[in-house]
Amino acid sequence: MSRQGPEDFTPRRYEVRHRTTYTYDGADVTSCYERGFLGPRPTPTQRVVSNDVRISPEPDLVSEHIDHFGNRSSYVEVRTPHRVLEVTKTSVLDVDWPQVDLDALDARTVGEAVAELAEDADPVEHATYSLPSRLVAVDDSVADYARSVLDPAAPLGQAIVGLTHTIFEDFTYASGVTNVRTTLPELLALRQGVCQDFTHLALGCLRAVGLPARYVSGYLETAPPPGKAKLEGSDASHAWASVMVPGGGWVDLDPTNDHLADSRYVVTAWGRDFRDVSPLKGVVFTESGGSSLDVAVDVTRLPSTGDLT
């Protein structure tokens, strides 16, 4: 986990470098189609200063559109035969997250917030993030867990912080135990997983009680162990949850690290679950039998601090 202090809410500028390398054994890939989120979306908490994408071999086509969820989605076609495909994205962003006013949220209970949102929120946005999605399907076990951690009578702010903390306490971080097909009931039985799993569980709980919630994909600046220099490529992409609250706002919560989001959080895209915002996925045509994937991420704080206006 990463601890949080007041210094984490100061404005700052980051360079995020994300390199994805696919290596194929034995035979060339003759053509390759990729879809991914190669540019961060602008949000109230971040301004995109620059974004640079390099792809090797040279792609035949790269094009970007704004997807259903408002993200910058990119399509890439590479028809040069290759054994290695490398996609490197370098983004510079000014980030500034405010501290969430929990007292203001506590003015309502969870139940009151649910009723108010059903009445006042945009019906499309409300339904999009309330309905179950493929990786956030709520069955009885998820509903039971949700009931145990989200009391409709609890003040909203406390409930959100409580949910974040409970998942953090109840689950152990372990990579390699879960995968892209792990369901929430399986996760509840395993009691361990990675940030995507914890995020999906938080979404399942929030939606189960009637609060719209979305999956956020992005990055988190990490500190090296005390006294050691930060290693290149040692960061990683990250995921957390965001819940709709009355008044048109959203509160971002990170159950993997047991706190709400701060200025170390860089957003790439959001959607209903991982499937909507998978950083990069592709279809390749090849006789090759195997492939390996290597991802290297660096989140570097730059000296000059941008101003968010």
Next chain:
Amino acid sequence: MTASASASPEGPLAGYRALVDGLGGPTGVDEWYDGSVLRPGQDVVASAVASMGLTGLLEARAESRRLVEDDGIRYGGLGDAADRGRSWVIDPLPVVIGSEEWAALEQGLHQRAELLQLVLDDLYGERRLLRDRIVPAAVVLGHPDFVRSVDRVPGQRLVVGATDLARGADGRWTVMADKTAAPSGAGYAMANRRVTSRVLADVHRDASLARLRGWFHTMAAALGSAAPVDVDLPRVVLLSPGSGSETAYDQGFLATLLGFPLVEADDLSVRDGRLWIRSTARREEVDVVLRRVDADYCDPLELRPDSQLGIAGLVEATRRGAVRLANPLGAGVLENAGLVAFLPEVAHRLLGEDLLLPSAATWWCGDSAARSHVLANVERLVVKPVARGPVLSARFGWELDAAGRDDLRREVEARPWAWVGQEPVPMSTAPVVTPAGLAPGRLVLRTFGVTDTERHHVMPGGLARVNTDASSSLVSSMSGALAKDVWVLSDDAAVVGGWSRATPEAQPTQVRLQRRVAVAPRVADNLYWVGRYAERAEGTARLLRVADDLAEDHAQRPGTPGATTMEVMVQAAAALTGVAPVAGQGTVDHLRAMVGDAARTGTVAHACHRLVLAAESVRDQLSQDIWHVLSRLDRTLERAPSPRAQLRPQLDNVLESLLAVAGVVHESMVRDQTWGFLDGGIRVERAQHTLALLRATLTSERPPVIDGQVTEAVLEASESIITHRRRTTSGEGPAWPLHSATSLLLLDPGNPRSVAFQVTRLGEALALAGDPVLVERCEGLVSLLGALDLDEVCAGDRAGLAAALDTVARTLRELSAELGTRYFGRKPPSRVLLGQWGGRG
């Protein structure tokens, strides 16, 4: 059948009337009778029925089944022989709809098409219907056919559509379902018409009814008009999931009617964000795709990653406006049963009109008041999911027991937004011909529409389906419903959208120029194998016929020259087919196995089966006539001769059918690239067969008596015995049998059975395919054969002959392998790489 039909002494009509009167349960109206009075417009068919009597009706029924079989009209997948789809079953009596009633129905369908287009535009655009709470957002956003990846793609037109209708208790047509995703059945409707118009030829001629052909021209033009840019000759393809699809017949026949090529995912690829037909000769861009692949499966990159039926990048190509799909991806959300509950309000909002066609009263369970109503009335409602699901997912509350209703209630409560409750629609009854007389079945009518840039056009007819149990509310092809033709009467041509009763020939000829579309590798490959399997079946059948004749004469006389000749020929057949005798199997049984065992590679039946599969895969490329012949061939092979009977009669029938196949192919195909691949297949196969036969029979030295008989048998199996005898008698040809056979079957460029002849023809076929390199290699082989000296080849211990045959066979094999590499190359296998899971977070 609950109401058991009985042959009435007063004829089929009175018997039918009595059955309709006696129906219990929800009583819908009857299509023919209003009480004891025949409804107007029904007299044409009813009076024919009266004069035909039950005998005549049953003859018509049998005739209809025979025609269906001849045309190969099927519903259900095309698998191995065992699970080949059911035959389509057409009841000979059409549904007749008067012109006035039809005109009103058309108005309702026009309105509905307009409305659905506006709804589609809104749902993938502004979503005002949802934001203004006219339609609850969860109805749409919770529906699996709401395709988010095509959100805000402009210009998405519902080009094609179908509507399932049934009559309510008051006799009004009520909409049961809208088919907007990839509607099927227009091809079946035309197939029904073709069969019914032949079975009831007199009635069809006399009735003043709207013809269907013109509507398919309109459909073709409408599809062309959907092209994203204004091109003179838009390229339209019909994208099929493959010949294993349940409605493969419908797709293939529709492609033929429209004149558009039938393609599969392997035939297409996306390059530079555009859609292309893959072809060795030239790349061609596709402007419009008539889609019969479910939306979910159309693009493994953006939709279902496990799909093998889609084209990576297709969604991006539509997003860029480079290609239009008909119907657009995402149109399936309009099939949403939940939407129906709100459609009247939507019509007010978007059109300012009342709906002309009612739907069954529907409650969407996502709304708590509606849910309570449904749960409280489960026993008399139809409860169904809003999305297409597994087969027969609608539940009829009155058919469930208490436990079943409780289960259903629980399912609804768990995911209320995914369910609706509907008042049952009683549906009308219509007569079905059964051995016991006319019996009433419940009727569902499917209408078809297309929209061009100007307006919506309804097919003046449709596809009616009727169940065989009037007490059941279930009518679907999957559950074994029968099909009926739909006759729309047109006493005044102007009434029915301008469709006169004139014959198609008399209609103004629409000369629609179409681009010739490049031949995709899958198509080329299948055409080539149509040729090869047809020829393989023929060559094998001829060889087995000779072997069978020898067995008939000599099997009982071991040790005689005849018996030895028989053994040589049976062994040759075993070598060529690869079907060795099983231990203890006699010659006759061995021969039978080589003919009839479709499961074993190499047999005649196997080659015929593969021929049919290959032909099915390129249905749109072949003449309709070929299906009659192929279905006859199928029947011939199904009837195994009795154990003691000779094989010859069956083999004669097989050969007759195969000659008819060759006739259809030769007389009906234009000599272009398509023909080049098919004839190329024939030539390669015949040459290889002949080379293998010569190698297996004439390259061993035998006593002259036996040698002479073997040579004659080989010449007979190669359809050259007459020429051989004539030449030998007149002294024209070589004196020795071996020399004569080698000359006739290997070297003679004038004998259509010789290897030299095949190679020359192969060269011509390759020239049509447009390949100078392979043509040159063919010419090389022709020269090689020309340079062979007959006496030298046949001299000595025949090692020279063996060597010459081997050289030619090897060269030919290389050539055909090269042909495959150059023209039949499929896409390399594709793999989906999903993103990384885990990492830091």
